[in-house]
Amino acid sequence: MSALSMKQRDDKSMPVTAFAMRQLPDELHIGKDEVLVVLARRQLAAQMKLAYLDETEQARYHAYVFAADKQRHLLAHSLKREILAKLLNKAPAQLKFQTNSNGKPGLSGENLQFNLSHSGDWVALAFSHTHAVGIDVEQSKPLDYLNLLPSVTHPHDDLAWQEVSAATRFMALWSMKEAVSKCAGFGLSLPFSSLRLTASGDQAYSCALQDQHWQVRHDIRDAHHVAIAIPALPTTTRIRLIELGELSELGERYKLSEAQERQTTVTELA
Numbered sequence: 001m002s003a004l005s006m007k008q009r010d011d012k013s014m015p016v017t018a019f020a021m022r023q024l025p026d027e028l029h030i031g032k033d034e035v036l037v038v039l040a041r042r043q044l045a046a047q048m049k050l051a052y053l054d055e056t057e058q059a060r061y062h063a064y065v066f067a068a069d070k071q072r073h074l075l076a077h078s079l080k081r082e083i084l085a086k087l088l089n090k091a092p093a094q095l096k097f098q099t100n101s102n103g104k105p106g107l108s109g110e111n112l113q114f115n116l117s118h119s120g121d122w123v124a125l126a127f128s129h130t131h132a133v134g135i136d137v138e139q140s141k142p143l144d145y146l147n148l149l150p151s152v153t154h155p156h157d158d159l160a161w162q163e164v165s166a167a168t169r170f171m172a173l174w175s176m177k178e179a180v181s182k183c184a185g186f187g188l189s190l191p192f193s194s195l196r197l198t199a200s201g202d203q204a205y206s207c208a209l210q211d212q213h214w215q216v217r218h219d220i221r222d223a224h225h226v227a228i229a230i231p232a233l234p235t236t237t238r239i240r241l242i243e244l245g246e247l248s249e250l251g252e253r254y255k256l257s258e259a260q261e262r263q264t265t266v267t268e269l270a
Contacts, residue, residue, distance in 0.1 A: 014204060014217045014228070018241040024079075028086040033237050036087075036127040037135065037228060039221075040079060040244040042120075045071035048078040052092065072118035079125055080116055087112060087127060102187040115182055122224050134183030134229040136175045145170040152177060152192040160199040171225045173197065176216045179229035180207045183214060206232065 014035075030036045050058060057077045064070045081092040088095075088110065096108040106113070113132050116125045120139025127133070145166040152173045159172065177192040184190070196208045197216070205216040213232035217239065218225065230237055 014215060014230070014237050014239050016217070016239045016241050018243065020243050020245070023244065024082065024086070024242070026086075028083060030087065030127060030129050031238075031240070033130070033233075033235050034128075035133055035228065035230060035237060035239050036083075037239055037241045038079060038083060038125045038127075038244065039137075039226070039241065040075060040123045040125075042068065042071050042075060042118075042123065044244060045075040045078075048074050050074065052078040052081060072123055076116050076118045076123045076125070079123065080114065083125065083127060084112065084114065100185055102185055102189050104182065104185045104187055117178075117182075120224055121222065122226070124226055126228055128230070131231050131233070132183050132185065134179040134181065136178040136182065136225075136227050138171050138175045138178075138225045140167050140171055140223060140225075143167075149173075150193070154193055154196040156196050156198075158198045160203075160205075168220075172218060172220075175225040175227040176205060176207065176218050176229070179227040180209075180214045180216060183229040183231065184209075184212070 024038075028036070050061065053061060053074070057073075061070055061073050064073060081095060084090075084095055084107065085092040097105055098108045099105050104115075111129065113128045114126065115133050115135045116123070117136045118124065119137050122137050122139075124135050124137040126135040149166055149170050152170060157173065159169065164172075174192065176197055177195045178188070180195055181187060181190040181192070190209075194209055197205045198208070200206045200215075203218055205218060207214040207216050207229065214229050215232050215237070216227055216229045218227045220226075228239060
């Protein structure tokens with residue numbers, strides 16, 4: 001296993017165990033009451049081959065105009081196939097996909113749930129054996145966020161922090177509510193202003209739409225907003241986060257020493 005670091009973060013909801021890796025391990029599994037989340041830097045697309053994708057995915061790849069869009073698409077769908085194949089112990093070519101009426105993708109004939117997102121320098125994927133999952137990653141763009149805020153704000157939204165810029169508030173609300181909407185299978189068809197967010201702990205939120213409820217975890221890394229959503233459950237769901245990239249890029253976040261960067265086993269950090 002090519003893991004380079006691990007650190008534990010406690011939380012009232014969806015506690016996280018994080019690993020930094022250069023590449024995925026040979027074997028993957030998802031434990032009981034666990035969601036697997038994989039974050040990968042866009043530059044890793046150089047390691048992927050277009051042949052990994054099916055005809056539909058390849059056609060979409062060629063439809064993109066900009067190189068960055070092609071890289072994100074290639075990396076997201078290559079990792080999707082590789083991770084699902086490892087989790088199901090199948091060849092990637094055996095995987096068959098379908099979409100619901102709102103365009104949410106899923107596996108044909110399998111209970112394994114997944115979701116993916118990409119923006120800026122990051123690709124994000126989430127997987128669960130037991131329940132639906134939604135994930136969103138967003139990079140800020142030069143927009144008029146102050147005028148955009150009402151479109152994503154519920155009158156009773158309660159964020160953990162109030163004194164932030166309009167851009168930060170909008171991106172936090174958008175990423176969390178899109179993750180919830182994707183988890184629920186609505187995609188972008190659900191008005192985000194109808195979703196109410198309430199802070200429930202460090203980086204943790206509850207989200208409500210009438211009698212429906214979800215748990216959400218939000219983080220900001222490298223100026224990107226990342227949100228993971230699952231249905232509200234009576235049990236604690238843990239997130240196992242694998243962050244893929246070069247150690248020169250990940251080392252500062254995980255506080256790795258030079259000696260730790262050379263290790264090939266998991267190292268627990270204080």
